[in-house]
Amino acid sequence: MTRAKRLALSIGVIVLLAVASTFIGAAQMDLSDPRGMMVLTVSRIPRTLAALLTGAALAVAGVVMQQIVRNRFVEPGTAGTAESAALGLLVITLVMPTAPIWAKMVAASVAALAGTWVFVHMIRRLPPREVLLVPLAGIVLSGVIGAAVTWIGWQADMMQYIATWLMSGEFSGVISGRYELLWIAAIAAAIAFFAADRFAILGLGPEAATALGLSPRAVMRLGLTVVAVVTAMVVVSVGMIPFVGLVVPNIAARVVGDNLRRSLPLVAMGGAGLVLACDIIGRLVIAPYEIPAGTILGVVGALVFLWLLWKPARPARRKTLPEQVDV
Amino acid sequence: MIRVADVNHQIDGNPILTNVSCDIPQGEVTALIGPNGAGKSTLLKLMGRIEPLQTGHVAINDLDVGTTPSGQLALEMAYLGQNLSVASRLRVRELIGFGRWPHCKGHPGPVDHAAVHDALVMFDLVPFADRFLDELSGGQAQRAHLAMTFAQTTPWMLLDEPLNNLDMAHSRALMKRLSDLRDAGRSVVIVLHDLNHAAAWADHLIAMKNGRIAASGTAEEVLTPQTLAALYETDVQVLRYAGRPLVLHHI
Ligand SMILES: Nc1ncnc2c1ncn2[C@@H]1O[C@H](COP(=O)(O)OP(=O)(O)OP(=O)(O)O)[C@@H](O)[C@H]1O
Ligand SMILES: [Mg+2]
Numbered sequence A: 001m002t003r004a005k006r007l008a009l010s011i012g013v014i015v016l017l018a019v020a021s022t023f024i025g026a027a028q029m030d031l032s033d034p035r036g037m038m039v040l041t042v043s044r045i046p047r048t049l050a051a052l053l054t055g056a057a058l059a060v061a062g063v064v065m066q067q068i069v070r071n072r073f074v075e076p077g078t079a080g081t082a083e084s085a086a087l088g089l090l091v092i093t094l095v096m097p098t099a100p101i102w103a104k105m106v107a108a109s110v111a112a113l114a115g116t117w118v119f120v121h122m123i124r125r126l127p128p129r130e131v132l133l134v135p136l137a138g139i140v141l142s143g144v145i146g147a148a149v150t151w152i153g154w155q156a157d158m159m160q161y162i163a164t165w166l167m168s169g170e171f172s173g174v175i176s177g178r179y180e181l182l183w184i185a186a187i188a189a190a191i192a193f194f195a196a197d198r199f200a201i202l203g204l205g206p207e208a209a210t211a212l213g214l215s216p217r218a219v220m221r222l223g224l225t226v227v228a229v230v231t232a233m234v235v236v237s238v239g240m241i242p243f244v245g246l247v248v249p250n251i252a253a254r255v256v257g258d259n260l261r262r263s264l265p266l267v268a269m270g271g272a273g274l275v276l277a278c279d280i281i282g283r284l285v286i287a288p289y290e291i292p293a294g295t296i297l298g299v300v301g302a303l304v305f306l307w308l309l310w311k312p313a314r315p316a317r318r319k320t321l322p323e324q325v326d327v
Numbered sequence B: 001m002i003r004v005a006d007v008n009h010q011i012d013g014n015p016i017l018t019n020v021s022c023d024i025p026q027g028e029v030t031a032l033i034g035p036n037g038a039g040k041s042t043l044l045k046l047m048g049r050i051e052p053l054q055t056g057h058v059a060i061n062d063l064d065v066g067t068t069p070s071g072q073l074a075l076e077m078a079y080l081g082q083n084l085s086v087a088s089r090l091r092v093r094e095l096i097g098f099g100r101w102p103h104c105k106g107h108p109g110p111v112d113h114a115a116v117h118d119a120l121v122m123f124d125l126v127p128f129a130d131r132f133l134d135e136l137s138g139g140q141a142q143r144a145h146l147a148m149t150f151a152q153t154t155p156w157m158l159l160d161e162p163l164n165n166l167d168m169a170h171s172r173a174l175m176k177r178l179s180d181l182r183d184a185g186r187s188v189v190i191v192l193h194d195l196n197h198a199a200a201w202a203d204h205l206i207a208m209k210n211g212r213i214a215a216s217g218t219a220e221e222v223l224t225p226q227t228l229a230a231l232y233e234t235d236v237q238v239l240r241y242a243g244r245p246l247v248l249h250h251i
Helices: A001-024 A032-071 A081-095 A099-124 A131-157 A159-169 A181-194 A196-202 A206-211 A216-237 A244-256 A260-284 A293-310 B041-047 B093-098 B110-122 B138-151 B168-183 B194-199 B227-230
Strands: B001-010 B016-023 B029-033 B055-060 B079-081 B156-160 B187-191 B202-208 B214-217 B238-239 B244-248
Touching: A001 A032, A001 A260, A032 A099, A032 A216, A032 A244, A032 A260, A081 A099, A081 A131, A081 A159, A081 A216, A081 B194, A099 A131, A099 A181, A099 A216, A131 A159, A159 A216, A159 A293, A181 A196, A181 A216, A181 A260, A181 B156, A196 A244, A196 B079, A196 B093, A206 A216, A206 B202, A244 A260, A244 A293, A260 A293, B001 B041, B016 B041, B016 B202, B016 B214, B029 B041, B029 B168, B029 B194, B041 B055, B041 B156, B079 B138, B093 B110, B093 B138, B110 B138, B110 B156, B110 B238, B138 B156, B138 B168, B168 B187, B168 B194, B194 B244, B202 B227, B214 B227, B227 B238
Parallel strands: B029 B187, B029 B202, B079 B156, B156 B187
Antiparallel strands: B001 B016, B001 B055, B202 B214, B238 B244
16 A cells, blocks of 8 residues: 555544444434534543544654653553642642632643653663563553552542542543643654654664754653543543554554654554444444443454564555655 | 773762763774674763763864754764664654654655655665554664664664674675765764674774773784784684685684
């Protein structure tokens, strides 16, 4: 498949999913009736957008994280980022119960940044050849921070909040006015597009990046900020969704490689489509009840991930490539 | 000229370089030689601002390496490290393209495309241009990295053991290319373990041992049985061939 065909196909699939998503749900929707219109504009369209934005942003955050730690098996959900965001939210909610939403957002982002920073520094001490130690260290860190969150949550009787932040992301509560923070996640992810080459060069290692005149620390700070903001916004608005940041970038790397300028559009669309598809499945399987998209993704993502581990990458297909390099 | 003045370097309190000062002449091929662990890579990294200087000064073409913006230095010198394990799944052409980053910052023009193409041709990589790096042999991957360094087209090139993994023909071709660049006015600093490549192609040799400069000069001056025996702590015979020293170290 050429690049143009691949993009056209991905856009087509996403449009189809989006159209389907606006027509599927528990409430009957008759567009000749004003109440039907309201279902569409207040619930269905925001829900569809929320799923698309969440998926795209989380997948992009996954790639960025994998480039900055140079390991394919990490994502914000298994590096302590999401748990740190939840910790930040929890603390500000306890300390300043009347804090406005922007303050909560900032607290979650700052905490997510701090947690991810700890992760990045922790894994520097690991032997570089032990590829799987990195995700393991992340899972341990997530567990520790998650335990702190749970403990505080129990003490403060706030477990139901924590469940919505961390247990499984879902979109049934999304209505107009309650998902707009996700646009901030999308903006953070869009910044990654502008810095795509920098992240790709950082993936060559700090020495090579320095030799090309980049500051590895500056690129890493930018990357950590993108990852933290995306994760915090997702945790605040719909709850963490597992595996998107892991499987989508891995599939994209197999198809088009790690040149981010080339792979990011595919990654963003793949993430958007995957999360929306899982949300639609969640609305259908036990209709009129719903299963959270995060739960569906937990199953689908785990299966895809096992398949990825099992099946080695195919060699590059050589004929369909454009002549000139994207620098 | 690269001017290294009073450089000392420590890692965890262990001295790695001690009072290193040297001037590396412009328009020449300078070879760094010495036993494993002598500090060659460390010195090259300090010259290439890959590692920050602890004490002392390094200046390249009168630009202080510690204070000149890294992006500006990337237009003065290209650096190729000793360990090139890249985990990224990049195509050869894409990797070489990153060598143009200091010039085009991600917006390649005709000059950049031409430089990438030249580097592909120069290192016999045209048939592999669209392959991923993880689908190449060790020597092919080494050539891809060299091509990236060449595509940077800088007045100075710092190369740490670039002959690693290269076969006889490609080794000779690389050394020949470096001497062509020298003839075109550019300058090369190269870490070499093969003394005969140094004898044949380098204008200037710097021998290092235990973090110090043990000897420096032309091949004639440095590649003597006495100097080499002291440097490597092993007996070495030196013959002459075609007007150059020929080091017999393998028997
Ligand atoms: N990260 C590090 N931590 C501790 N010691 C180090 C580190 N890197 C290098 N060294 C030590 O510094 C000394 C010089 O290393 P360097 O890599 O400069 O040697 P070299 O001359 O390039 O050797 P080789 O020919 O084996 O490449 C060695 O004794 C090495 O053990
Ligand atoms: Mg070395």
